[in-house]
Structure formats: C-alpha cells, structure tokens
C-alpha cells in the first residue's frame with residue numbers, strides 16, 4: 001500500500017499483485033481491523049482493475065480472496081464503496097480535536113496521492129461527522145412525537161434545520177482544494193464499478209478469482225456519496241419519499257413530460273442501500289418502521305411553530321441538494337463538455353477515454369470515460385444522424401439522466417411541506433427544465449465560449465449510476 005500510487009503511476013501494480021501471497025484474514029480481530037483491511041483491499045482492487053492501459057476483468061486471488069472474506073464479514077459488496085473510500089479511510093490529525101472539522105482530517109489511502117482526492121473524500125467525512133448528532137436528535141423527536149410532545153419535536157426540528165445548513169457550508173468547501181478537472185479525469189475513473197461497463201472495456205464485469213476455477217463474472221456499482229446512510233436517514237426521518245427514478249408525482253404531471261423518455265422503474269436511492277455496511281442499511285429499515293414526524297406534523301398543522309420548523313428542515317435539505325447539483329455540474333457536466341470540445345471527433349474521444357463508462361444498452365454514441373454523448377452528439381454535425389438521435393430520445397431508454405435524477409430527488413425533498421407557501425416555494429420551477437437551467441445560467445466556473453455550455457447536449461456517466469441519453473448528463477459511480 002505504501003507504494004500503491006507509484007505502482008499505479010508506473011503501471012506495475014498488476015505485476016506486483018499477481019506475485020503476492022494469498023493472505024489469510026485470521027489475524028483480523030476488531031471491527032477496525034476488518035474495516036481497514038476492506039479499505040486497503042478495495043483500493044488495491046480498483047487500482048488493479050482501472051490502473052492499466054485497459055481495464056482488467058479479473059481480480060487475482062491475492063486481492064479477490066481476502067476481499068471477498070472481509071466484505072462478507074462487514075456486509076458490504078467487494079468494491080470500493082463510500083465506506084471504503086470515505087467512512088473508513090480517514091484519521092484525525094490531532095486526536096484531541098473533533099473530526100467534524102476539515103482542518104483536523106487526513107485520508108489514509110488515495111489512488112493518486114493528489115490533495116484533491118483527499119479533499120474530495122474528507123469533505124464527506126466532515127459532513128458525516130457534523131451530521132451524526134442529528135441521529136440521536138431525531139430519535140428524540142420520534143420519541144417525543146409518540147408522547148405528543150410538540151415543544152420537543154419543534155426544538156429538534158429547528159436544531160436539525162440549523163445543522164443541515166452547516167452541512168451545506170461544508171459541501172461548498174469542495175471547491176477550495178478539489179479541482180474539477182483533476183477530479184473528473186484523474187480521480188473519478190478509479191471509483192468506477194463493474195456494472196454496465198461494456199463500453200469501458202468490461203463487457204461482463206469482473207471475475208473474482210478464488211482458485212476454484214468455477215468463478216463467474218460479477219458486476220457492482222462503484223463508490224458514490226449516494227451510498228451515504230446519513231442522507232437516507234434524513235429523508236426517512238422527515239418522511240420524504242423518493243419515487244423510482246424518472247417517475248413524476250401524479251398522473252396530472254404526465255403532460256409535463258412531453259418528449260422525455262418513459263420513466264425508469266429502478267429506484268436508484270433504494271438500490272444504493274445494498275452498498276452500505278449491513279448494519280447501516282438495517283438501521284435505515286428500522287427507522288423507516290418507526291418514522292412518525294411527518295404524520296405528527298400533518299396532524300398538528302394548526303401549530304405554526306411546529307409547521308415552520310418542519311418546513312425549514314425540508315427546505316434546508318432541499319437547498320443542500322440544490323447546491324449538490326451545482327457541484328455535480330461543476331465537477332462532471334462542465335469538464336465532460338471541455339473534454340468533448342477538445343476532441344477532434346466524438347468517435348476519437350470515445351476511443352481515447354473509454355474508461356469508467358457506463359451504458360445500459362450499447363448503442364451508438366452513448367458513453368465514454370464517465371462521459372456519455374447523446375446520440376445527437378455522436379452524429380456530429382451530420383443532420384441525418386441528428387434526426388436519429390431525436391428518435392432515440394423519444395423512444396427512451398428506460399433510464400434517467402443524472403441531472404434529472406438529482407433534480408427529482410431535490411424536488412421530492414420539498415413535497416411534504418405543510419405550509420401552503422412553503423410547498424409552493426419549494427416546488428417552484430426556477431426556469432423551464434432543460435436548456436438554460438439555473439446552474440447552466442450561472443456557473444461559478446467561467447465557461448469557455450468554445451465549450452458552449454448550455455448549447456450542447458452532452459451526457460456523462462456518474463459515480464454509481466447509469467444515466468442514459470434522454471436528458472442532460474450521467475453520474476459518477478456507474479450503475
């Protein structure tokens with residue numbers, strides 16, 4: 001591990017790993033040791049798969065065997081999940097100082113050695129640490145709601161809203177030390193999984209070799225903050241419901257979907273629970289069973305203070321998701337367009353950057369290196385191909401574009417608001433969906449005129465998601 005970055009850089013990691021002995025997990029005792037082993041092995045696994053000229057579709061026994069064992073024990077998939085790269089991959093710089101302070105955090109492992117990579121992980125660590133006290137706080141609120149104790153529920157909701165505002169401030173510090181271009185081109189490819197990665201060079205997934213000779217291909221999503229259990233806790237405790245990706249609220253909204261793909265039936269947010277440590281996912285299930293705050297507030301609508309506190313918490317969480325969309329735009333959408341603008345032809349770009357790519361169905365002009373050009377684009381300037389692209393859009397692909405997915409999650413966050421004005425405020429459409437969207441209109445990153453943000457229709461793949469061609473962009477952890 002001490003040489004991991006150098007071995008990746010020199011493309012010698014595979015040779016070294018192939019010659020390693022297969023280590024036993026017998027010496028691992030405490031949870032902390034198992035977690036450390038999992039994190040180390042995940043870094044080695046993704047370095048092995050993605051750290052060559054083309055991806056490796058096999059993981060040799062020195063990594064695969066212990067990785068399968070520790071994953072089983074920790075109830076996580078054998079890939080670099082959010083737990084592997086964030087939750088279990090940090091240390092305090094000074095043990096007597098809190099870990100919700102970015103100035104007291106360091107990473108244990110990175111693929112690149114870049115400060116940008118450390119910062120990317122540490123922002124999440126600080127958010128988790130600062131957000132953690134919300135869990136006991138809202139458990140208190142649940143108990144108080146059972147006792148019909150309006151004052152305590154109101155107090156807890158106010159504190160929740162205030163702390164969510166803190167989390168937004170931490171999220172916005174991403175820009176300080178993580179450069180979007182480095183993130184997009186250097187860090188993100190290592191986080192990619194093995195699911196729907198045909199165009200990245202993993203048509204079947206990855207074989208975890210255990211020496212039995214009977215192994216079959218496995219496919220997993222890569223690592224993403226969508227695997228954070230605390231955000232799902234926030235949603236559950238506030239009674240926010242996330243519909244399957246692409247599904248609108250009610251039949252009345254259907255008319256607003258003209259020209260868009262039919263909804264996908266997968267619920268990405270739910271799927272991501274399988275990438276959380278088992279106890280986290282079970283905890284969320286338990287909370288779901290006792291969550292009563294929304295019902296309580298709805299039953300006490302006449303209590304203005306309670307309603308305001310609840311709506312404020314929703315509004316803060318919605319605003320956090322809004323800021324996150326801005327970040328995704330800056331770190332994925334804009335860099336993907338810059339790469340696109342630099343390339344001579346879409347075909348050439350697709351070949352060169354065919355890493356960390358996902359697409360649900362292999363189709364012309366879909367995805368590359370975490371970048372998926374829409375079919376319209378892949379037709380280049382050819383009007384005939386453009387027509388084809390349009391056809392594709394109308395037909396739909398059964399998936400959803402990244403920004404549409406994130407916007408849906410954001411908008412669903414405001415839906416339970418009790419006060420009429422708050423509900424209207426949070427369901428407002430900032431501008432017409434699609435072109436000239438608010439974040440395209442006001443990039444916090446100067447847009448190069450030749451890149452033409454807002455005029456091209458580029459799509460990128462995500463961290464854990466396959467985000468298809470019908471809208472704007474894809475995500476990070478390729479799903």
Ligand code: HEM
Pocket residue numbers: 120123124127128171174183223224225226227228231269321324327328331332402406409410461462463464465466474475476477478
């Ligand atoms: C450079 C920074 C970031 C980028 C580029 C980014 C990108 C993405 C992408 C592409 C997705 C869609 C799922 C996927 O494909 O993986 C996603 C989802 C998500 N991200 Fe981020 N993310 C970043 C930072 C963060 C941070 C710091 C947090 C908070 C700890 C966060 C929280 C979430 C959550 C909760 C979701 C699930 C969707 C939702 O609940 O709204 N992200 N992110």
